[in-house]
Amino acid sequence: MLRDRVEVEMHRETVNSTTPALYRVNYDVEGDKDSVFELLARRYFRQTLTHLTDKDLFFTGEQIFEVEQNADIGSTWHVGVDSFGYQYSEDFGCTVWSPLHSVNARGQRGGMAYVPQHVISGEWVFEQIEPAVVSTLRAREKAGIKTTAGEYVAVRHGILNSPAMLEILENHRVEDDFEPGDALLFNKMVVHRGVALEEGPLAKRSAYVMRFVEARSRYDLQRARNLDYPTQLLQTGLFAYKPLTRKPIEIAEAGAADGDLISECAYFGDPDRRMLRREQCPERA
Numbered sequence: 001m002l003r004d005r006v007e008v009e010m011h012r013e014t015v016n017s018t019t020p021a022l023y024r025v026n027y028d029v030e031g032d033k034d035s036v037f038e039l040l041a042r043r044y045f046r047q048t049l050t051h052l053t054d055k056d057l058f059f060t061g062e063q064i065f066e067v068e069q070n071a072d073i074g075s076t077w078h079v080g081v082d083s084f085g086y087q088y089s090e091d092f093g094c095t096v097w098s099p100l101h102s103v104n105a106r107g108q109r110g111g112m113a114y115v116p117q118h119v120i121s122g123e124w125v126f127e128q129i130e131p132a133v134v135s136t137l138r139a140r141e142k143a144g145i146k147t148t149a150g151e152y153v154a155v156r157h158g159i160l161n162s163p164a165m166l167e168i169l170e171n172h173r174v175e176d177d178f179e180p181g182d183a184l185l186f187n188k189m190v191v192h193r194g195v196a197l198e199e200g201p202l203a204k205r206s207a208y209v210m211r212f213v214e215a216r217s218r219y220d221l222q223r224a225r226n227l228d229y230p231t232q233l234l235q236t237g238l239f240a241y242k243p244l245t246r247k248p249i250e251i252a253e254a255g256a257a258d259g260d261l262i263s264e265c266a267y268f269g270d271p272d273r274r275m276l277r278r279e280q281c282p283e284r285a
């Protein structure tokens with residue numbers, strides 16, 4: 001089902017492409033969500049996720065990533081500041097990353113690298129760097145200095161990818177093997193990056209991604225505005241058709257106010273089917 005979904009979604013005209021045919025990403029799965037809601041409704045799926053996180057969760061969206069052999073250097077180190085750019089920093093958010101092809105970390109690679117949170121956590125990026133980057137951009141603008149898209153990206157992504165951080169992160173990198181059906185569950189503070197697909201039998205590797213926030217988490221309007229600011233300033237996003245960073249502010253445009261429960265924002269249709277609640281467990285009561 002997920003492979004079919006990837007095929008359909010990846011051939012839509014609106015699919016984003018940073019470097020055509022090298023690394024494709026679909027940030028707005030448009031197809032009908034029935035099959036995904038059926039997956040969410042499965043008891044095993046719900047129990048596993050809510051048990052591992054020990055939280056009630058709300059499904060906020062799905063994404064698809066595809067990487068081709070020898071055609072991409074992988075993504076740079078980052079945390080979930082774009083994907084969770086609508087949520088208060090202190091509220092819990094997590095990603096389920098599921099490759100739909102085998103990943104051999106000592107072979108062709110093409111998987112996911114991450115650094116355990118006890119070594120380096122991305123909390124300071126969420127709480128301090130993100131707002132500080134925007135206030136720096138505003139100060140430049142006020143001083144009459146124009147900022148290009150490239151300069152913005154260099155400042156924002158340079159923090160976790162400076163020579164010093166690169167050495168630390170690469171040294172503590174974990175890269176796992178996966179078979180289709182395996183998944184990596186990680187919270188939004190985990191520093192991670194996609195790994196390039198090297199020489200080998202696979203022509204491309206696709207991955208299906210689901211995002212969840214803690215059910216009681218709240219909408220952060222300032223964070224959404226901060227993400228939208230460079231888009232307005234530069235009149236361009238990371239992708240031509242629609243800036244990735246628009247989604248958080250669209251939640252406000254659909255009627256949400258700062259501090260509203262994300263699970264009650266009108267932006268998200270079918271809220272009941274998106275909710276994963278923990279079961280009352282008799283032994284723990």
Ligand SMILES: [Fe+2]
Pocket residue numbers: 078079192
């Ligand atoms: Fe990521």
